[in-house]
Amino acid sequence: MAHGSGGEESYKLIEEVFYNNFNNEELLQQNDSTIVDEIKGKIAITTDSFVIDPIFFPGGDIGKLSVCGTINDLAVSGAKPLYITAAFIIEEGFQIESLKKIVKSMADTAKEAGVKIVAGDTKVVEKGRGDKIYINTTGIGEFTKERYELNMKNIRIGDKIILSGTMGDHGMCIMNEREKLDIESSIKSDCATLNTLTADIMSVSKEIKIMRDPTRGGVAGTLNELVNSGGKSMMIYEKDLPINEEVTSFCEILGIDPLYVANEGKLICIVSSCDAEKIINVIRSHSLGMDAEIIGEVVTGQRKALYIKTELGAMKILPMPQGELLPRIC
Amino acid sequence: MAHGSGGEESYKLIEEVFYNNFNNEELLQQNDSTIVDEIKGKIAITTDSFVIDPIFFPGGDIGKLSVCGTINDLAVSGAKPLYITAAFIIEEGFQIESLKKIVKSMADTAKEAGVKIVAGDTKVVEKGRGDKIYINTTGIGEFTKERYELNMKNIRIGDKIILSGTMGDHGMCIMNEREKLDIESSIKSDCATLNTLTADIMSVSKEIKIMRDPTRGGVAGTLNELVNSGGKSMMIYEKDLPINEEVTSFCEILGIDPLYVANEGKLICIVSSCDAEKIINVIRSHSLGMDAEIIGEVVTGQRKALYIKTELGAMKILPMPQGELLPRIC
Known part of the structure; x- marks a missing residue:
């Protein structure tokens, strides 16, 4: 529970697990909000929470899925996906090793797709008040000149x-x-x-x-x-x-x-x-x-x-x- | 559980509870992503999940809190909050009446602050795999000319x-x-x-x-x-x-x-x-x-x-x- 309480332990978890994997200058601003450059053109916004069970499965895991799902919602709107935020609700007792695996999988998927994970949040809930891990990803995409809005x-x-x-x-x-x-x-x-x-x-x-x-x-x-x-x-x-x-x-x-x-x-x-x-x-x-x-x-x-x-x-x-x-x- | 499965019941829930309250043209695009106008200047992005217990308390509820929290993270970065996304993880059996109260409270708070709730998501998890309701809000703000970045x-x-x-x-x-x-x-x-x-x-x-x-x-x-x-x-x-x-x-x-x-x-x-x-x-x-x-x-x-x-x-x-x-x- 201490990992989610905003104190010393939260700080260490964020440093060790998240900053290590989601290593970009935007995220490393370490502020309550992340500041990104101006986006020219219209903007696409989407949000999705992932509660899949099981969290590891042939072909992927909840981390990969959470990045793919949000990138895809932006992509099918016609936009070019740019940024993703990632928020975790973790059940007390969840293994740090599994968390690291999931976070790495998110980082790899985002990198491959050319998308940056720019902001995050972690909450921990008591055993029996969650199910291992839930992840919300919210995405922001741009309509560059060669793109057009679908209707x-x-x-x-x-x-x-x-x-x-x-x-x-x-x-x-x-x-x-x-x-x-x-x-x-x-x-x-x-x-x-x-x-x-x-x-x-x-x-x-x-x-x-x-x-x-x-x-x-x-x-x-x-x-x-x-x-x-x-x-x-x-x-x-x-x-x-x-x-x-x-x-x-x-x-x-x-x-x-x-x-x-x-x-x-x-x-x-x-x-x-x-x-x-x-x-x-x-x-x-x-x-x-x-x-x-x-x-x-x-x-x-x-x-x-x-x-x-x-x-x-x-x-x-x-x-x-x-x-x-x-x-x-x- | 059917309310969260993406079928007819999900559709009705979204219409009745969410569109009724978060009534703006952006959200009513009803697409996988919401398209908003170009934002001039740098952009602030923040995300936060809310897992507060109890969900109703003197001075507010989880809905009001989830909107205030994200607006505040944008505001303290120096940005003007513009848009919020809202994603719900709801425990099976949670009362629709409570959900309506929470959603109304989010809508009221956002309106008062001049911020639009532009995209959403709902997932339902089995009894004992959540705790009534968890809400993620992700916010987007702009640095208008009179604003400046804090460092x-x-x-x-x-x-x-x-x-x-x-x-x-x-x-x-x-x-x-x-x-x-x-x-x-x-x-x-x-x-x-x-x-x-x-x-x-x-x-x-x-x-x-x-x-x-x-x-x-x-x-x-x-x-x-x-x-x-x-x-x-x-x-x-x-x-x-x-x-x-x-x-x-x-x-x-x-x-x-x-x-x-x-x-x-x-x-x-x-x-x-x-x-x-x-x-x-x-x-x-x-x-x-x-x-x-x-x-x-x-x-x-x-x-x-x-x-x-x-x-x-x-x-x-x-x-x-x-x-x-x-x-x-x-």
Whole structure:
């Protein structure tokens, strides 16, 4: 508890664990606020708390996830991610070694993505008032000249829906780990930063209407939100949905629809049909987009909804996800 | 749990509780990131998680505190607070009515301070994996032309230390509430936003070296941090320390030194002696600074430390706070 009380012990923890890893001149100002240079152009802001269980999993950990998640929220808005803040709520008794591993993983992910972790906070709560560690990251991004703001009001009938890769890897990986299903599998979380991918496609086309990362609620949850807010129906084609074989069979065993399962390194974008081929080629040439597919399009629906055409040719409505899905997936 | 899973129930919660209260065009963009206009000049960034127990207390609640705390961190850096993000970690079973009260209190506090809550996030964790509600707020502020950056390297021997009001009100209020001491008292948390106070004093003097809000660790903790990072010794005078009578006697009963007790609406500033009178007069004319005092000065110490001259004339070192102090005070 003393590590979180703002005294000598907090000071040492911050020096040893945080300053050692998040080593940049901004953070080392060591003030209540960090001062950064003027940002030219509009600014994107996003916040997310991460409460994933378990905190270490194949493909990542809560630290990597917390940096990827916030970078991705900035990236899909069209902005270039610049700065991240990191705030920790740590349960009493949590191992310093695990904390160091998580913090290093955050530092590595941020560095790779070219983003600086500029401010932080640590609180400690009593045993049984938390669960090992929760992390909040808040991100700030800039709209440089070559970027443009995306707006779902620009979505038109005939626009294509692109998904950058396979569905459900993160969610099924976490479920396997957490529920100790012990299904032998090589499923790994797809946890990754999307900012270079979004930069690539924005540099070749001005015809991107909206980008999203389909996390909680999966592809069907994300598209439903866009149908609701954008006001246009969408149709996806089951035959075109990219998915790993292992995820498919895992979902079948458990009776889960992978369309509703969380992803942490996938991009959905809705683009003009005229630029769709160009954009998908750019996505496929990126290491995170090799399995990208055009999975559907914006349609005139009898009733405003997200539709799926199954492999057998039937048409169904995919509703907004309801109920518990997979709690604490991120 | 369903309220936190990113499906239909999450959507409704966000609409009903958050959009209703945090009603501004930025937040209502309803995107993964919020886009705000260009900010001219340097930018201040700060983050803080609030895990206070109890969540409602005389003088405020966790919602008000979370907005004040972050606004104050921006304000004492010299910046004008502009935007705040709010992320909630809610324990399963927490009453929606309490959540609404807290959110309203955040909205009211932000509005009064002229700050917009522009982005948010909600996670729900199982019973026993949290404690009612934890809130992270991250703040962004601007350095407008009339503002200037503060730097503890500018601190000189002879500079005066000003405290804007009585010490220890927040900490003793929380301790009384939490430990069910049932000491009849009118002690209220001093939880307040300091941004108009800091703006006032920055507009009359360019001789402010550093500002701080003495939260965790209290006045002695904050000054010790400044001694450590700034490299100059400081001396405070017991006779000049503003404190409420009730807090004094409460501290005496419990054997606690009020110099180490948290405040949530107090300002410490270190200023050139030439401008000290002018600055303290401005502070005293502000509703939050009526009890302001010059409590000490920067001195040449034999050993780099924070010293106190007691009312009886003895000189003691006030060490950095150690151990648990009051856990979860903010």
